[in-house]
Amino acid sequence: GENVEQHPSTLSVQEGDSAVIKCTYSDSASNYFPWYKQELGKRPQLIIDIRSNVGEKKDQRIAVTLNKTAKHFSLHITETQPEDSAVYFCAASRNYGGSQGNLIFGKGTKLSVKP
């Protein structure tokens, strides 16, 4: 079945360093890839997304890259700050029948940024 694998499950970086989280997906028809940030006990919040007709998208310190051939996409956070500490989830769209718009999520990466 469809699957999204996310790595690493935990990531610890020093403040100011970069952080990279990688996801792979199984459905070659997936064409929408959002990333969510979830702080402890709170709702997931969309931080960036990318569609399959784009290879890279950037928003200030956050960027996402997509390699459709290899079926993987990555989140890059530069100049990390303690407030970036959270769990990050990647997701990929499903594309069969009436499920357009449905997402399948990775299991999350807990990012810790040490001051």
Add this chain to the structure above:
Amino acid sequence: DGGITQSPKYLFRKEGQNVTLSCEQNLNHDAMYWYRQDPGQGLRLIYYSQIVNDFQKGDIAEGYSVSREKKESFPLTVTSAQKNPTAFYLCASGRQGYQPQHFGDGTRLSIL
């Protein structure tokens, strides 16, 4: 996203009891979703609805039921058939198609 309201924030269920979680949105979104979140498991889709009066099972629908009588509302009932209901439940909504989903604050369900 202040446009999606989930209630209650905390809920306790007794053995053999059905409980209903509320989800209301004022974003005029057609699509609504229910997810279950367990530690280390990510978000798993329970049910979704693309339009009023229609809904579909997700990946883990057993032991749950939903209704979609109004565009704004998508309540989830956790039935007594769900033997392991303790989890964090998240409701989301979005426009139809490949669009961002916006989440509510969640309901944490525990067993008494």
